[in-house]
Amino acid sequence: MLTGKRILLIIGGGIAAYKCLDLIRRLRERGAAITPVMTRAAEQFVTPLSVAALAGEEVHRDLFDLTKEAEMGHIQLSRVADLVVVAPATADLMGKMANGLAGDLATTLLMATDTPVMIAPAMNVRMWDHPATQRNLNTLKVDGVSVVGPNDGDMACGEYGPGRMAEPMEIVAAIQTALTDGPLRGRKVLVTSGPTHEPIDPVRYIANRSSGAQGTAIANALRALGADVTFVTGPAEAARPTGVDVIEVQSAREMHEAVINALPVDAGVFAAAVADWRVASASDSKIKKTKGGLPVLEFAENPDILAEVSQMDEGRPDLVVGFAAETDDVVANATSKRARKGCDWIVANDVSPETGIMGGSENAIVLISEDGSEDWPRMSKDEVARALADRIAAYLGDS
Ligand code: CTP
Numbered sequence: 001m002l003t004g005k006r007i008l009l010i011i012g013g014g015i016a017a018y019k020c021l022d023l024i025r026r027l028r029e030r031g032a033a034i035t036p037v038m039t040r041a042a043e044q045f046v047t048p049l050s051v052a053a054l055a056g057e058e059v060h061r062d063l064f065d066l067t068k069e070a071e072m073g074h075i076q077l078s079r080v081a082d083l084v085v086v087a088p089a090t091a092d093l094m095g096k097m098a099n100g101l102a103g104d105l106a107t108t109l110l111m112a113t114d115t116p117v118m119i120a121p122a123m124n125v126r127m128w129d130h131p132a133t134q135r136n137l138n139t140l141k142v143d144g145v146s147v148v149g150p151n152d153g154d155m156a157c158g159e160y161g162p163g164r165m166a167e168p169m170e171i172v173a174a175i176q177t178a179l180t181d182g183p184l185r186g187r188k189v190l191v192t193s194g195p196t197h198e199p200i201d202p203v204r205y206i207a208n209r210s211s212g213a214q215g216t217a218i219a220n221a222l223r224a225l226g227a228d229v230t231f232v233t234g235p236a237e238a239a240r241p242t243g244v245d246v247i248e249v250q251s252a253r254e255m256h257e258a259v260i261n262a263l264p265v266d267a268g269v270f271a272a273a274v275a276d277w278r279v280a281s282a283s284d285s286k287i288k289k290t291k292g293g294l295p296v297l298e299f300a301e302n303p304d305i306l307a308e309v310s311q312m313d314e315g316r317p318d319l320v321v322g323f324a325a326e327t328d329d330v331v332a333n334a335t336s337k338r339a340r341k342g343c344d345w346i347v348a349n350d351v352s353p354e355t356g357i358m359g360g361s362e363n364a365i366v367l368i369s370e371d372g373s374e375d376w377p378r379m380s381k382d383e384v385a386r387a388l389a390d391r392i393a394a395y396l397g398d399s
Helices: 017-029 048-055 066-071 091-099 105-112 125-129 131-142 168-178 213-224 252-262 305-310 330-341 381-398
Strands: 006-011 033-038 083-089 117-121 151-154 160-164 188-193 198-201 204-206 228-233 245-248 267-270 277-279 299-301 319-326 345-350 365-369 372-375
Touching: 006 017, 006 105, 017 033, 017 048, 017 083, 017 168, 033 048, 033 105, 083 091, 083 105, 083 168, 091 105, 091 117, 091 131, 117 168, 125 131, 125 160, 188 213, 188 252, 198 277, 213 228, 213 267, 213 381, 228 252, 252 305, 267 305, 267 381, 305 319, 305 330, 319 330, 319 381, 330 345, 330 365, 330 372
Parallel strands: 006 033, 006 083, 083 117, 188 228, 188 267, 228 245, 267 319, 319 345
Antiparallel strands: 151 160, 198 204, 277 299, 345 365, 365 372
16 A cells, blocks of 8 residues: 555656556545656647646646745655656657756656656667667666666567556556555665576477466565565566566576676576577578488586676675475485585476476475475465565564
8 A cells, every 4th residue: 555655756758658547546646746747749649637646736837937936945746655657768858867967847857856856768679779778778777766667568669679658557566655654665676587488499488387386486585675676587478576676587597687787786586497508509590391300409607697696706686595496305305406606505406397387376395404404385476476575574684
């Protein structure tokens, strides 16, 4: 719930501005109060009247408004909220924010505020991919601005790709996380999840049966405790967690790169079923059936992401959690895996077919730590995730 929280919502000038009307409703349903601000461009897409009616408060539009300044100066206005949300954050607004321009009310408030700022970018895919936008995005992240979306999808301009504003409920989830006072507030946690796909040629790949369900549940549970979660996922079936930074990858090497880029973090949870090997020289063109015989695939070893992060001399997370899927001698195998990889905990499970765990909704795990092994009763993957998130919070709280 967001009862008692006030959000300063800055609506930028993009077609996605219409989604803000729904966003305002969803936030108010959860008890939040909204102070709406619109840029001139935003008024081309939604009317101040609609925004004011849904927010139940007047819309602030002008920097040089004597009446408003007499009631509440713009500096004060910038500080009344618990969170400033910019949605849609257009390429223009992001550029102005990153460079400290303050030529209108919206950008002046953003410069003057001492409140955390969140942006929900929305723009054409080429504008999003443009080096200038990516540079501005990095600057804003370094400045401590949190980012929700954008998503991949069909765009109003007819193109397809990243640039679509996050859906209102995703923005609500991110806002709830930002305003949660859970035990992991202010902590950064990385979660890997799903399978990896290792290409054989442009149309074929080697994969595994991981659904990503446990990884998604863990990311959601960590977020619910207030963590700032980066979720690096292979092509998994499971729905993506909400309110977290989702990075989609295909292969183990892409996952490795995304993980290294996400560091430093306070804790890393490596729930992905990473392929141990890739095809050494994947073909650039489709391998054809020939009379000459069968193709021979040679393998190369993938980077062991968990082992590398566990054994980092500098910048190692305070807590590194690995997973082990075993079919025999679960405790013995997982205990030696913990030592071999150098991680702090191993979440081990028995994935023999008769357990029905792989691809199912339940899990029965053994937690291996330096204190030995601990059997957890069989429970749903969501319950496992919550119990693990509580353990992580307790560990980081003590460290
Ligand atoms: N892992 C990783 N990078 C890899 C391989 C595995 O980060 N290239 C991580 C997984 O995310 C998981 C743990 O390491 O946390 C699993 O270790 P792994 O050696 O792959 O275990 P199994 O697949 O169970 O392997 P083994 O054949 O050794 O039983």
